[in-house]
Amino acid sequence: MKLNIAVLAGDGIGPEVIYQALKVTQAICDQFGHELSYEHGLMGACAIDEVGDPYPEATHELCMQSDAVLFGAIGDPKYDNNPKATVRPEQGLLGMRKKLGLYANLRPVVSFPSLIDKSPLRTDLVDGVDFMCVRELTGGIYFGERGRTDDGNSAFDTCVYTREEIERILKLGYEYAMKRRKKLTIVDKANVLESSRLWREIGQEMAPQYPDVETEFMLVDNAAMRIIQWPKSFDVMVTENMFGDILTDEASVITGSMGMLPSASMGVHTSVFEPIHGSYPQAAGKDIANPLATVLSAAMMFEYAFDLMDEGKLIREAVDASLAAEYCTEDLSGDNAYKTSEVGDWLVDYVSKKS
Numbered sequence: 001m002k003l004n005i006a007v008l009a010g011d012g013i014g015p016e017v018i019y020q021a022l023k024v025t026q027a028i029c030d031q032f033g034h035e036l037s038y039e040h041g042l043m044g045a046c047a048i049d050e051v052g053d054p055y056p057e058a059t060h061e062l063c064m065q066s067d068a069v070l071f072g073a074i075g076d077p078k079y080d081n082n083p084k085a086t087v088r089p090e091q092g093l094l095g096m097r098k099k100l101g102l103y104a105n106l107r108p109v110v111s112f113p114s115l116i117d118k119s120p121l122r123t124d125l126v127d128g129v130d131f132m133c134v135r136e137l138t139g140g141i142y143f144g145e146r147g148r149t150d151d152g153n154s155a156f157d158t159c160v161y162t163r164e165e166i167e168r169i170l171k172l173g174y175e176y177a178m179k180r181r182k183k184l185t186i187v188d189k190a191n192v193l194e195s196s197r198l199w200r201e202i203g204q205e206m207a208p209q210y211p212d213v214e215t216e217f218m219l220v221d222n223a224a225m226r227i228i229q230w231p232k233s234f235d236v237m238v239t240e241n242m243f244g245d246i247l248t249d250e251a252s253v254i255t256g257s258m259g260m261l262p263s264a265s266m267g268v269h270t271s272v273f274e275p276i277h278g279s280y281p282q283a284a285g286k287d288i289a290n291p292l293a294t295v296l297s298a299a300m301m302f303e304y305a306f307d308l309m310d311e312g313k314l315i316r317e318a319v320d321a322s323l324a325a326e327y328c329t330e331d332l333s334g335d336n337a338y339k340t341s342e343v344g345d346w347l348v349d350y351v352s353k354k355s
């Protein structure tokens with residue numbers, strides 16, 4: 001098969017972790033006889049520095065013409081510390097999500113047997129955790145009207161959801177639940193927010209169409225608690241944009257390290273595969289960041305964008321083997337840590353030796 005991908009490395013540790021994922025992707029293509037071609041595009045703070053736009057039109061066109069997008073991370077402290085900046089790297093990411101119509105963000109939360117003792121939770125709570133968070137990605141408070149009053153002393157952000165947006169993401173949640181353990185948890189704040197009441201109303205309408213799926217409605221504060229109290233109770237969780245952002249950061253640490261969780265964003269145009277962690281600017285250029293979330297995002301790319309399941313599986317196998325061999329970066333290994341690039345080399349070696 002011919003794989004034609006866009007690579008957006010972004011800022012901070014983005015280029016380093018992307019490079020490892022590309023090495024592994026190339027090794028997989030060599031193993032399975034696929035032809036990989038890729039092109040880099042500018043995105044984030046580096047794109048602002050170079051062309052004044054965090055998601056330049058040229059990058060958008062590249063994404064539109066590609067079969068999949070592999071994305072690192074964006075963000076730079078010089079913007080985080082300047083609330084008055086008018087152009088921000090994050091606008092690039094949000095712009096890309098909107099323009100590519102990526103309304104569904106899939107974030108699998110899976111515990112890794114070799115990392116059980118790295119979890120802040122007790123082993124019996126975290127062993128066997130396996131749920132999928134389906135986060136709505138192009139609506140809600142991230143995209144509603146926002147602003148300040150003229151005197152600057154009052155600010156607002158609006159959370160808007162339409163029936164159509166809610167229905168399509170809930171439908172996806174149900175479809176994943178059908179393929180898994182047939183339980184869907186719809187997370188909202190229906191005791192306070194009108195937009196959440198619409199989510200719940202539509203969820204109640206749709207539930208009877210999926211009689212094999214157990215539908216559970218849960219308030220977001222309760223869900224935050226349950227993720228640490230009993231994470232194994234979840235199968236598929238579906239929620240709106242900002243709740244999903246917060247809950248998946250919480251969920252990522254229970255599996256041992258934030259550097260482990262991949263994601264896939266899908267919708268109308270080309271799908272995007274990216275780690276859920278940020279650009280970790282303190283570690284940029286030091287060759288210490290954990291590349292596994294990005295490598296696992298490449299696994300999701302093979303599976304979701306190309307339907308190449310064996311290829312994705314071999315990447316997961318390589319990652320599991322590296323963890324079992326304790327060939328890990330410092331977030332997991334402390335004193336005996338390996339470099340980002342060494343972990344990438346180890347994975348390439350594992351994949352290449354497979355016959």
Ligand code: IPM
Pocket residue numbers: 075090093245276
């Ligand atoms: C994420 C990130 C983004 C988000 C930021 C960088 C805008 O935290 O992908 O989870 O909030 O969606």
Ligand code: MN
Pocket residue numbers: 245246249276
């Ligand atoms: Mn986030």
